[in-house]
Amino acid sequence: MTKKSKEGLTVKKEENFSKWFNQILDKAELIDLRLNMKGFMVFRPWAAMILENMFKLYESELQKKGHKPTFMPSVIPEENLKKESSHIKGFTPEVFWLKEIGKEKLALRPTSETLYTPMFKLWVRSHRDLPMKLYQRGSVFRFDTKATRPLIRTREIIWIEGHDAFATKKEAEAQVQEDIDTTEKIMHQKFGIPFLAMKRPQWDKFPGAEYTVGSDAFMPDGRLIQQPSTHLMGQKFSKVFDARFKNEKGEGEYLWTTAYGPAMSRILASIISTHGDSKGLIMPFCISPVQVIIIPVFNKKNKDKILKETEKVKKKIDSFKLKTEIDTGEKRPGEKYNYWELKGIPFRIEIGEREIKNKKVTLFTRDIGKKESLSIKNLSKIKELGKKLDARLKEKAEKFMKGKIVNCRTKQEIKTAIKNKKIAKVNFCSIDKKGEKCAEIIEKEIGAEIRGILANKKEKATGNCVICNKPAKEVVYIGKSY
Amino acid sequence: MTKKSKEGLTVKKEENFSKWFNQILDKAELIDLRLNMKGFMVFRPWAAMILENMFKLYESELQKKGHKPTFMPSVIPEENLKKESSHIKGFTPEVFWLKEIGKEKLALRPTSETLYTPMFKLWVRSHRDLPMKLYQRGSVFRFDTKATRPLIRTREIIWIEGHDAFATKKEAEAQVQEDIDTTEKIMHQKFGIPFLAMKRPQWDKFPGAEYTVGSDAFMPDGRLIQQPSTHLMGQKFSKVFDARFKNEKGEGEYLWTTAYGPAMSRILASIISTHGDSKGLIMPFCISPVQVIIIPVFNKKNKDKILKETEKVKKKIDSFKLKTEIDTGEKRPGEKYNYWELKGIPFRIEIGEREIKNKKVTLFTRDIGKKESLSIKNLSKIKELGKKLDARLKEKAEKFMKGKIVNCRTKQEIKTAIKNKKIAKVNFCSIDKKGEKCAEIIEKEIGAEIRGILANKKEKATGNCVICNKPAKEVVYIGKSY
Numbered sequence: 001m002t003k004k005s006k007e008g009l010t011v012k013k014e015e016n017f018s019k020w021f022n023q024i025l026d027k028a029e030l031i032d033l034r035l036n037m038k039g040f041m042v043f044r045p046w047a048a049m050i051l052e053n054m055f056k057l058y059e060s061e062l063q064k065k066g067h068k069p070t071f072m073p074s075v076i077p078e079e080n081l082k083k084e085s086s087h088i089k090g091f092t093p094e095v096f097w098l099k100e101i102g103k104e105k106l107a108l109r110p111t112s113e114t115l116y117t118p119m120f121k122l123w124v125r126s127h128r129d130l131p132m133k134l135y136q137r138g139s140v141f142r143f144d145t146k147a148t149r150p151l152i153r154t155r156e157i158i159w160i161e162g163h164d165a166f167a168t169k170k171e172a173e174a175q176v177q178e179d180i181d182t183t184e185k186i187m188h189q190k191f192g193i194p195f196l197a198m199k200r201p202q203w204d205k206f207p208g209a210e211y212t213v214g215s216d217a218f219m220p221d222g223r224l225i226q227q228p229s230t231h232l233m234g235q236k237f238s239k240v241f242d243a244r245f246k247n248e249k250g251e252g253e254y255l256w257t258t259a260y261g262p263a264m265s266r267i268l269a270s271i272i273s274t275h276g277d278s279k280g281l282i283m284p285f286c287i288s289p290v291q292v293i294i295i296p297v298f299n300k301k302n303k304d305k306i307l308k309e310t311e312k313v314k315k316k317i318d319s320f321k322l323k324t325e326i327d328t329g330e331k332r333p334g335e336k337y338n339y340w341e342l343k344g345i346p347f348r349i350e351i352g353e354r355e356i357k358n359k360k361v362t363l364f365t366r367d368i369g370k371k372e373s374l375s376i377k378n379l380s381k382i383k384e385l386g387k388k389l390d391a392r393l394k395e396k397a398e399k400f401m402k403g404k405i406v407n408c409r410t411k412q413e414i415k416t417a418i419k420n421k422k423i424a425k426v427n428f429c430s431i432d433k434k435g436e437k438c439a440e441i442i443e444k445e446i447g448a449e450i451r452g453i454l455a456n457k458k459e460k461a462t463g464n465c466v467i468c469n470k471p472a473k474e475v476v477y478i479g480k481s482y
Numbered sequence: 483m484t485k486k487s488k489e490g491l492t493v494k495k496e497e498n499f500s501k502w503f504n505q506i507l508d509k510a511e512l513i514d515l516r517l518n519m520k521g522f523m524v525f526r527p528w529a530a531m532i533l534e535n536m537f538k539l540y541e542s543e544l545q546k547k548g549h550k551p552t553f554m555p556s557v558i559p560e561e562n563l564k565k566e567s568s569h570i571k572g573f574t575p576e577v578f579w580l581k582e583i584g585k586e587k588l589a590l591r592p593t594s595e596t597l598y599t600p601m602f603k604l605w606v607r608s609h610r611d612l613p614m615k616l617y618q619r620g621s622v623f624r625f626d627t628k629a630t631r632p633l634i635r636t637r638e639i640i641w642i643e644g645h646d647a648f649a650t651k652k653e654a655e656a657q658v659q660e661d662i663d664t665t666e667k668i669m670h671q672k673f674g675i676p677f678l679a680m681k682r683p684q685w686d687k688f689p690g691a692e693y694t695v696g697s698d699a700f701m702p703d704g705r706l707i708q709q710p711s712t713h714l715m716g717q718k719f720s721k722v723f724d725a726r727f728k729n730e731k732g733e734g735e736y737l738w739t740t741a742y743g744p745a746m747s748r749i750l751a752s753i754i755s756t757h758g759d760s761k762g763l764i765m766p767f768c769i770s771p772v773q774v775i776i777i778p779v780f781n782k783k784n785k786d787k788i789l790k791e792t793e794k795v796k797k798k799i800d801s802f803k804l805k806t807e808i809d810t811g812e813k814r815p816g817e818k819y820n821y822w823e824l825k826g827i828p829f830r831i832e833i834g835e836r837e838i839k840n841k842k843v844t845l846f847t848r849d850i851g852k853k854e855s856l857s858i859k860n861l862s863k864i865k866e867l868g869k870k871l872d873a874r875l876k877e878k879a880e881k882f883m884k885g886k887i888v889n890c891r892t893k894q895e896i897k898t899a900i901k902n903k904k905i906a907k908v909n910f911c912s913i914d915k916k917g918e919k920c921a922e923i924i925e926k927e928i929g930a931e932i933r934g935i936l937a938n939k940k941e942k943a944t945g946n947c948v949i950c951n952k953p954a955k956e957v958v959y960i961g962k963s964y
Contacts, residue, residue, distance in 0.1 A: 034604055035597065037559055037586065042601060045550035045616065052551060068527035069534060073638055074556070074621055077519055097581040098590070101625055104519065108580070108590075115517065119524060122516055134527065138621075139556055143583055156555055 012278045017221040028281050028342050031150050039148035039155030049289035051264050061186050067133040072115045078105035080114040083240045090207020094142040108141035113237050116163035121243035127167050135162040151269035162260035172256035179230035179260040180456050183215050192394035193217050193270045194401045198452030201431035210234035213455040217270045218401045222421025224481040228262035274397050281344025282367050285386030292324040293345045297333050297352030310351050418448045423479040427472035429465035438467035451477045494760045499703040510763050513632050521630035521637030531771035536746050543668050549615040554597045560587035562596040565722045572689020576624040590623035595719050598645035603725035609649050617644040633751035644742035654738035661712035661742040662938050665697050672768050674876035675699050675752045676883045680934030683913040692716035695937040699752045700883045704903025706963040710744035756879050763826025764849050767868035774806040775822045779815050779834035792833050798861050900930045905961040909954035911947035920949035933959045
């Protein structure tokens with residue numbers, strides 16, 4: 001055991017995840033809750049810089065796939081919000097309304113279908129304007145009546161929302177799959193967060209959608225967390241907003257629309273929870289605001305010489321376009337090591353008398369805690385090592401996820417799986433309306449939810465439903481969630 | 483006169499600026515107002531992409547100067563907002579309040595001093611933590627009771643706000659000058675918008691500030707528009723929020739704070755107005771979402787050959803890291819020319835049979851309307867030409883500004899200057915409280931305002947005040963403003 005400074009974490013992730021999570025948000029200087037507004041957070045520079053890097057990767061993938069940015073108003077006229085009945089029924093309890101000034105009744109946007117659809121009506125004239133793929137980065141606001149949790153369940157969500165319009169249902173359904181692919185390419189491949197792409201049961205879809213696919217990621221405490229979801233809105237919104245286009249024959253048809261919502265603030269919760277350890281954060285190399293921290297190890301006599309050398313090493317690393325900083329502060333090297341490990345910096349370089357003599361640096365790798373010697377000539381190797389670090393984080397998370405899924409054939413087996421903080425994989429009657437009764441039994445007796453069926457891979461059900469014993473149509477995943 | 487298509491502008495900037503401005507927002511597909519919420523806008527992809535590029539340049543300059551990003555809540559507790567009396571007095575009529583849910587009384591942030599100062603109190607312990615320089619990009623909300631105007635006077639403003647804390651007044655005042663330098667480096671040097679850095683009269687400062695410096699840029703109709711402003715808050719906010727730090731002697735002192743607010747949506751109004759012409763936008767090369775548009779000129783027979791060649795040219799230009807697109811659409815070349823000129827693309831490349839034969843392209847430069855031949859070997863020259871285009875836009879704007887400032891020695895001369903849509907430069911008694919009476923006379927009799935004195939250059943007053951005839955302490959600038 002290393003000696004713990006009062007700045008470090010005092011609790012282990014495995015022992016008390018919830019306490020560990022709150023502690024790391026505070027001690028790694030990510031989130032401040034002391035403004036005392038329930039569900040609203042202050043993102044400190046370290047968290048904000050991580051979010052900015054996450055946005056960059058996400059937006060660049062969306063743009064590569066043909067999406068264009070927009071900025072919509074943060075408010076929505078009541079009239080728009082109330083147009084689609086199941087939408088407003090679903091969102092009504094969660095809406096923040098503004099006090100009326102004059103005649104206008106405005107709501108803070110809880111999501112922006114009712115802003116984008118009237119724009120599609122105006123911007124799309126003919127099939128030649130399709131597909132139209134738009135997005136915005138910004139905040140949405142939901143008055144969540146449940147207990148709030150920083151990053152995970154909040155009243156202001158910092159996210160990207162994609163809104164797309166198509167000529168046919170087929171294209172809209174292909175977009176849902178493309179959105180899953182975007183989650184895969186960025187959240188899984190880059191940030192190292194694997195997930196199950198779950199087509200949700202009909203009773204658990206987005207208010208106003210035909211169907212919803214949610215990405216369920218795994219938290220260390222055995223619960224699932226819904227990450228980016230994508231919705232096939234079908235023609236529901238286009239019909240109430242009369243958003244039509246002229247097809248090739250010149251006839252008017254309603255648009256097919258989809259929506260995609262990766263919440264950066266929520267994904268950050270998964271990154272922190274999945275990769276972090278008892279010493280603090282572990283940042284993926286590809287989004288760490290500082291990728292290499294350089295610590296000079298000096299005494300009064302050799303201070304100048306060593307600082308000069310660290311400057312040289314920094315310049316060299318800068319030239320590889322890596323983000324690097326020198327910690328020239330007054331603390332002892334050991335304290336600096338702890339501080340930057342808490343912040344999750346992928347690599348630390350130590351430079352002292354011995355290193356200079358040997359024309360080497362000491363390189364510390366955060367996730368495996370390994371120290372090694374690296375020749376100054378070979379500093380460019382860090383780029384490669386960074387990719388390897390990201391691959392290790394991803395593989396570790398995948399292994400964790402695999403170990404969490406258990407095939408269950410009886411109600412008792414499901415009970416045991418959930419008790420052991422696992423996810424039960426089960427043959428089930430149906431995720432349409434008629435399966436809801438069986439789902440209610442599971443919720444009541446086991447305290448867990450049907451999360452859905454795989455949306456990007458067909459899994460064949462065998463035998464009968466574990467609850468009602470009717471022939472099973474689906475293979476569903478059952479777990480507890482945030 | 484060129485023949486005008488129905489898509490093009492039908493009014494000249496010089497003839498009816500206001501109509502021209504509204505038309506360009508619509509026809510260049512920048513802003514849509516058809517959601518019918520007074521003061522709230524939809525930014526279409528072309529405007530959003532320009533804004534993103536503006537944000538990038540601005541944020542990178544702020545970070546270079548040691549600012550770190552944050553994300554603050556979009557809402558403020560009533561208690562915080564009301565703490566500084568002149569602040570809340572100034573902002574009260576403009577605040578959007580949320581309907582209360584439970585006990586919390588929340589306002590949409592009109593600006594974020596009352597969020598940052600309580601954080602400084604928590605984050606700054608000793609002089610070693612100073613300076614602390616933070617910023618965020620996001621929206622602020624002001625219920626402006628005057629007539630709204632797209633981009634210029636709106637109820638939701640898309641901006642950056644910088645909030646900094648210092649140990650001494652001297653450092654805080656140096657920050658005000660640094661902020662002026664940031665406006666100079668980005669808004670003037672990059673976007674080509676020159677400005678007067680005006681230290682505002684005491685009666686026209688930010689509510690709660692010791693003093694305010696506003697950057698006044700020049701609109702084609704002779705009016706001034708306030709662009710980024712920077713405020714010396716002094717210790718006003720730190721005192722009401724009890725935000726103290728320990729100085730080197732270990733004694734508690736109140737922080738000195740500043741705030742800086744470049745509004746991207748408003749700066750975009752200046753970019754459009756200053757550079758645009760009767761054919762549409764003219765985008766500075768450094769922020770144009772597309773820097774080079776390639777138009778293939780083909781018939782049925784040579785279509786494939788020519789499209790192949792344009793692909794080659796695009797790849798070559800891509801390799802210089804320039805943003806380029808090929809317009810492969812169905813319209814005739816002439817229609818495409820008009821469309822992309824309306825969008826303000828700096829350079830157009832035309833490639834047809836003749837160009838291929840000569841191993842050249844035809845290069846059209848938007849601001850000067852010049853066509854020239856450019857050898858395919860020399861395509862990299864476009865980078866240099868882009869810098870020259872930006873320099874031309876800047877020089878043209880500077881010349882326009884210079885021609886607008888007129889030295890005036892009598893009230894009559896001021897009257898004439900204002901009537902001629904100029905800015906009067908005048909010897910004036912004082913911009914402290916005691917000068918307010920003279921300012922009121924100017925406002926009442928001439929309908930113009932004292933905008934302030936130069937904040938970054940000392941100008942020596944001579945003689946007496948044009949109004950009260952007392953000895954003049956200041957050289958002020960008088961004009962009409964948005």
